[in-house]
Amino acid sequence: MAIVQGLIPPSRENWEWICYVWQFFPLITAIQWVIDWYPQGKTSTESRFNIPGKIGWATMESVGFLLLLVIFYTLPKELGIGELPWGNWTMVGCFVIHYIYRAIISPLFLNPSMSPISPLVWMLAFLFQVFNAISIGGWVSGYGPTTVEDWAGRYWAMEFGLVIWAWGLLGNMFHDDDLREIRRAVDRKQRREAEKLGKAPGNVDKVYMLPKNGLFQYVLFAHYLCEWIEWAGFWMVGGVHCHPARTFLVNEIATMLPRALQGKRWYEKKFGKDKVGSRKAIIPGLI
Template sequence: MAIVQNWMPPSRENWELISYYWQFFPILTGVQWLIDWYPQGKTSTESRFNIPGKTGWASMESAGFITLMYIMYTLPRELGIEELPWGNWTMAGCFVIHYINRAVVAPLFLNPSMSPINPLVWVFAFLFQMINAISIGGWLAGYGPTTVYDWAGRAWIMEVGLVIWALGLLGNIFHDDDLREIRRAADRKQRKEAEKTGKAAEGVDKIYMLPKNGLFKYALYAHFFCEWIEWAGFWVVGGWNCHPARTFLLNEIATMLPRSLQGKRWYEKKFGKDKVGSRKAVIPGLI
């Protein structure tokens, strides 16, 4: 059942239109190179309009995998496709696994706290997820490969791509958890102090330290780098002509690269350039 006729799920014409213009998203991210204002996370600002960090993050990030799965189950029926090939479901599974962790498990169950999110950031992130899911979902649900023969002879390439994807996912999870441990350790310390003094714990919403484990020894935003590896593997699974996967990777880099450079300036200002040392912003030894 269509939610919005010809748009959700999209008709081929509308899907091609969305996918084409989605490639130019990096142009919009140009403003991030000009200003450091980014009211979310460590650079969040005080505002009565702010959305609580955990619920805001979960709601804006969940839009992607929910939309993709909706398209996967509805579009084939509209196109008369009885069964999608296993390769399509493999890629959809990779996408959903990533976002179940990123949008549900991490913010709602693992993160000790999250800084509030400005509504503008929430809207842009929500739209990013929706448009990206329509682009990838349309390709996987009927406008890309539709038979097992479309995947024939690509098993070894897919295996390579899945290994790259899995390594990126595990690296992303490891480094995200290392950041969480900073606040978990601070929370444990505060609780011990509270037991001794009888005073309430201050909270760890704005506790930050320089991460030091794993690739954080070489780059402050190693978790971003690992996510890029993950989606590069996703593109390899889909193949060179899987333009939605390619667009997704390039759009993520266009969004996250200036953010990591802004973040490095923030770390240098807060802790000093001598403490940051030779660490790069996002790609070890390079950027």
């Protein structure tokens, strides 16, 4: 049953067009190389139009995995496909697991606080998720492999890719939690002091310190690096010809690399180059 005729789920023609257009997303992110303005997270700005961080993040990130699931459960019926092979289910599982963590569990249950998000950033992130979900969703739901034979001969590569994906996800979770602990520690301290003074504790929305555990010893955005590793493993699961997974990885890098370099400049300005030391932005020893 089509929710939006020809788009959700996508027709073959529309899917191919979206996949083609989606390859040019790095042209949009190119602006991040020339300006440092990015109204979200540590570089968020004051505005009455801002969206609360937790709600904004959850809503803009959740649409991706929800839309992919809708396509996965509707498109095969439209194409007359009775049952998709386990490789397709594996890729859907990897995608959904990541975004349940990133879009639901992390912002709504784990993060002590999140800085507000500009509506512009929210809209661009929302569109990123929509294009990405249709691209990957179409591939795993009928426009890519549709039989067990389509996956034959590359089980070892899929297994290796799953291992890389899992390590990337675990690394992402570990370094995310290291960042959370910075605010949790400050929050605990403020609450103890507030209790002694009989006052309400302050918020920790804008509390930032230099992270130092794990790969943070070498780069400032280790959680970004781990996410790249995760999606590189995802592409390996799909195979070299899985162009939606490849485009996803390229678009992630195009978005996050200039953001990490901006973030490094922000850390150096706030804490001083001597405190940042020899740490790179995102790739140890290189960038």
